[in-house]
Amino acid sequence: MIRVAISGGTGNVGRALAAAVEAADDLELAGLAAPSLGVSLTELLQNGADVAVDFSVPDAAAAACETAIGAGVPLVLGTTGLAPDELARHGDQFAGRGIQLFQAANFAVGAILMMRFAEEAARLMDRCEIVELHADTKRDAPSGTALATAARVGGDPPIHSVRLPGLVAHQEVIFGAPGQTLTIRHDTTSREAFVPGVLLAVRRIRDLPAGLTVGLEALL
Numbered sequence: 001m002i003r004v005a006i007s008g009g010t011g012n013v014g015r016a017l018a019a020a021v022e023a024a025d026d027l028e029l030a031g032l033a034a035p036s037l038g039v040s041l042t043e044l045l046q047n048g049a050d051v052a053v054d055f056s057v058p059d060a061a062a063a064a065c066e067t068a069i070g071a072g073v074p075l076v077l078g079t080t081g082l083a084p085d086e087l088a089r090h091g092d093q094f095a096g097r098g099i100q101l102f103q104a105a106n107f108a109v110g111a112i113l114m115m116r117f118a119e120e121a122a123r124l125m126d127r128c129e130i131v132e133l134h135a136d137t138k139r140d141a142p143s144g145t146a147l148a149t150a151a152r153v154g155g156d157p158p159i160h161s162v163r164l165p166g167l168v169a170h171q172e173v174i175f176g177a178p179g180q181t182l183t184i185r186h187d188t189t190s191r192e193a194f195v196p197g198v199l200l201a202v203r204r205i206r207d208l209p210a211g212l213t214v215g216l217e218a219l220l
Contacts, residue, residue: 004050094210
């Protein structure tokens, strides 16, 4: 049985993930951490957890990394917005403790396929631009998925960010060449799309090498 502590437990993803953990035969919910609950991740890890998961905001995610390092507990990090050098620094600290840090810009399998298809299309099409659309509650822009996509297609494509109520998470990569365009789009209509990927990471994280592993594709 894997005991899972969730930081950002009152958020949309946190709530969906908590329900899935409670429904799984091989997982046990160690608790939810959130300021609104008056419960910290430190408290949860002191009470015993095998894996921590963070879906919060960048400042809280940085604190979650420090807490997990101090407790010696592997961390699945779903929060985006941490600077690459900061994430790498945390990865080095996790490696020093002999524990794992897993981070993914997106845990939806469809989004991973979108990035893979975009990388393939970039080899054959002239130019592309990325449009990413999220709920107005998302703090960081561009999104982690858009930045990861841009890195994979190369050439520093322009990224356009939209933040509006009613959206969940959406991205399209639009390619152009003489006489034609190609649009690759992924739509997340519910945060439940992220749950299978997160649970996969929770179950597999201890099989990974100590330190930082990036991207759900590393587990697929």
